Amino acid sequence: MSVTMIEPGQTMPAIEHHYLNAEKGIKSWLTTVDHKRIGIMYLISVVLFFAVGGLLAVFVRLELLTPGRTIMDAAMYNRVFSAHGIVMVFLFIIPSIPASLGNFLLPIMIGAKDVAFPRLNLASFYIYWAGGILGIIGMLSGAVDTGWTFYAPYSTTTTTVVWMTLAVFVAGFSSILTGLNFVVTIHKMRAPGMTWTRLPLFLWGIYATAIIQVLATPVIGITMLLLMMEKLIGIGIFDPKLGGDPVLYQHFFWFYSHPAVYIMILPAMGVISELMATFSRQKIFGYKAIALSSMAIALVSFLVWGHHMFVAGQSEVAAIIFSAITYLVGVPTGIKVISWVGTMYKGSISLRAPMIYAQMFLFLFTIGGLTGIMLGSLNVDVHLHDTYYVVAHFHYVMMGGTVIAFLGGLHYWWPKMTGKMYNESLAKWAAGLIFIGFNVTFFTQFILGSQGMPRRYYDYVPEYASLHAFSTYGSWILGLGLLVAFICFIHSLIKGEQVGADPWGGTTLEWLTTSPPDAHNFKRVPLVTRNPYDYDAAYDDLLGDGMGDGASRTPVVSPSRS
Amino acid sequence: MSTTATAIDTGHHDHDHDHPEYLQHHFVSADQQFDSAKMGIWLFLVTEVLLFSGIFVAYAVFRNWYPESFHETFSTLNIVYGFVNTCVLLTSSYTMVMAINSIQNNQVDKMVNYLFTTVALGAVFMLVKTVEYKEKYDGGIFFWLWEPHGHHYEHLANVAYASIFMKLYFVATGIHGLHVLIGMLLLLWVAWKGKEGRWSSDYYNYVEVSGLYWHLVDIIWIFLFPLLYLTS
Numbered sequence: 001m002s003v004t005m006i007e008p009g010q011t012m013p014a015i016e017h018h019y020l021n022a023e024k025g026i027k028s029w030l031t032t033v034d035h036k037r038i039g040i041m042y043l044i045s046v047v048l049f050f051a052v053g054g055l056l057a058v059f060v061r062l063e064l065l066t067p068g069r070t071i072m073d074a075a076m077y078n079r080v081f082s083a084h085g086i087v088m089v090f091l092f093i094i095p096s097i098p099a100s101l102g103n104f105l106l107p108i109m110i111g112a113k114d115v116a117f118p119r120l121n122l123a124s125f126y127i128y129w130a131g132g133i134l135g136i137i138g139m140l141s142g143a144v145d146t147g148w149t150f151y152a153p154y155s156t157t158t159t160t161v162v163w164m165t166l167a168v169f170v171a172g173f174s175s176i177l178t179g180l181n182f183v184v185t186i187h188k189m190r191a192p193g194m195t196w197t198r199l200p201l202f203l204w205g206i207y208a209t210a211i212i213q214v215l216a217t218p219v220i221g222i223t224m225l226l227l228m229m230e231k232l233i234g235i236g237i238f239d240p241k242l243g244g245d246p247v248l249y250q251h252f253f254w255f256y257s258h259p260a261v262y263i264m265i266l267p268a269m270g271v272i273s274e275l276m277a278t279f280s281r282q283k284i285f286g287y288k289a290i291a292l293s294s295m296a297i298a299l300v301s302f303l304v305w306g307h308h309m310f311v312a313g314q315s316e317v318a319a320i321i322f323s324a325i326t327y328l329v330g331v332p333t334g335i336k337v338i339s340w341v342g343t344m345y346k347g348s349i350s351l352r353a354p355m356i357y358a359q360m361f362l363f364l365f366t367i368g369g370l371t372g373i374m375l376g377s378l379n380v381d382v383h384l385h386d387t388y389y390v391v392a393h394f395h396y397v398m399m400g401g402t403v404i405a406f407l408g409g410l411h412y413w414w415p416k417m418t419g420k421m422y423n424e425s426l427a428k429w430a431a432g433l434i435f436i437g438f439n440v441t442f443f444t445q446f447i448l449g450s451q452g453m454p455r456r457y458y459d460y461v462p463e464y465a466s467l468h469a470f471s472t473y474g475s476w477i478l479g480l481g482l483l484v485a486f487i488c489f490i491h492s493l494i495k496g497e498q499v500g501a502d503p504w505g506g507t508t509l510e511w512l513t514t515s516p517p518d519a520h521n522f523k524r525v526p527l528v529t530r531n532p533y534d535y536d537a538a539y540d541d542l543l544g545d546g547m548g549d550g551a552s553r554t555p556v557v558s559p560s561r562s
Numbered sequence: 563m564s565t566t567a568t569a570i571d572t573g574h575h576d577h578d579h580d581h582p583e584y585l586q587h588h589f590v591s592a593d594q595q596f597d598s599a600k601m602g603i604w605l606f607l608v609t610e611v612l613l614f615s616g617i618f619v620a621y622a623v624f625r626n627w628y629p630e631s632f633h634e635t636f637s638t639l640n641i642v643y644g645f646v647n648t649c650v651l652l653t654s655s656y657t658m659v660m661a662i663n664s665i666q667n668n669q670v671d672k673m674v675n676y677l678f679t680t681v682a683l684g685a686v687f688m689l690v691k692t693v694e695y696k697e698k699y700d701g702g703i704f705f706w707l708w709e710p711h712g713h714h715y716e717h718l719a720n721v722a723y724a725s726i727f728m729k730l731y732f733v734a735t736g737i738h739g740l741h742v743l744i745g746m747l748l749l750l751w752v753a754w755k756g757k758e759g760r761w762s763s764d765y766y767n768y769v770e771v772s773g774l775y776w777h778l779v780d781i782i783w784i785f786l787f788p789l790l791y792l793t794s
Contacts, residue, residue: 117598118586185598218610222616225616226617
């Protein structure tokens, strides 16, 4: 059996049969149960909602360019920032990585043909869209101006909140079913030899996420349902006028919405682990520590919700306990960051676009994480609560963390999903613009917040004007960067070079199958004989066609080191 | 590093001949398919328990805050209805178990009969519930209605926060009732497919899974009944 190595620069032969051309026509997509196609449909959908949410953000920043009215009145402003939050949280960031990359990669990475429940998977996609459409109806029919948190009693006294909460309720169903599907798939569908300690770290992230999705999302479901009932039939459990307690609503809401923060970040951390290993060409440092820290974060995530309510009137004892447990989140998070840095140490680092995003993540997420610790301490929080400092903090974690990791993962797996390589310099330009734009936009907001600028305000005193303007300029650079990244992907679809099975020299199972993969993922069920990041063993193992049984090999591009 | 072990060849596009018809293409074995289905439904049941937990938490909080109103309000509930319904649902769980037992022994007709009995018991439950709701409606109390009148309910108008408890009662039993209805439809479908000969002792995943769902509906009532009817 001869090993065909194809040198960089040589063109790869295109793959004849793959999941994209297995069936033709729009109907074959809309009725597909192939996890890869569902992943692609999710990808398109979340990018669409990201564009909507992003556009709303640009309007928010534009309004804040100058004090007083700039482009819209206060009522409109309230609706726009609420819609931005709701779209970004429930329709973009929660499904983003798990539903698109997770759906595409999970079965391939464990050597399975599909997720455990393919039809349920398609159903979740349609339920997600049902939620999306209800949300759009909610936005158009008078719009919600409560912010994405729907705090009672304000939400129970405004009129249109019912559509929006119904949208969240329905979208939550989709999230639950996806999570359930993933948990069962990881438990029951692994290929022979794929033990738990051989799971790629991306999947540990997805697994921890899925557990939270299953255990936390039903609570937002009942919360939204009770809020709707409060509005429609006036139960009186949240409205103080009827004897209810608005703080109870906040407990209900954050019992889900804090763990949801980890639904957003854990898959991102999983992506970063993959990028660090592949582009350092080094066995990941502290595999078990990273894997178990994901589970630890998932566990602790259920115990910290009260830190959103330090000034909402909960007891001091409760506040102190929540603050202390909040600090605990820093431990597994720190373990991850140190392990990633340890992986790069003495590695053969290749600074391709995905790795550049990984470095950005490390930088931005660390800032986001550390400012989170600051907000977790009671005395500091009392000062910074509901200021732009909080806004900057969660944008560093959510956008600087999750969105950046999503972009990195998308560049990394793009060749696998489409069979085409993207344009490296275009991708790097985009990354640079995003990095600069992001920091100009949001670092400024740390300063604004520490000076006392409250969040969600329509107007501000002239002293804040220059910083607000600076932040708005940043949002334009950021928007431009994202646009360039989008163009880069479209460009790749049209002009991209065909890639081989393993353009990065990655060692996880998805790199063994063709790019794009076969409709059934693998020609045969792979036999796993090594750990996911055994670069030394992988070379021997990849002899043959990489299926673990030594049969003839598919061509692989030799790993390039730039 | 061993590279010589044999990979399992599952056949690519063409269906393997010794694969039974009910085995979906992405599973290696019927056992794997059954285990996955079972784990899936158990996880789903966990989410259901968590969904109801929100109602139970609200119940606990308000009972703790306004114990007198709680007693006054829930002592108007009719224990007889609650008790009858508890018996009905418990019996239906038994017939559900017998349906699964029958199909495990490949007795399809018996299974279908037990399933229809289970659905019928579900219908009895819903009927009793409707009578109970109707009484309250006539007394001016319903989901969106709060004008208590008539001999049995009029004193509630003067009980502070009584409406919170009554409406919690409606939300809790309403969501539960919805689950009963969904369960009945599910079991009807399973019974229908059973008549067509879809299930056998080799393959009864859907019977098992809907059975577990039905037990959950039962068990939630087992908690609702004492909390609403017996503790006041």
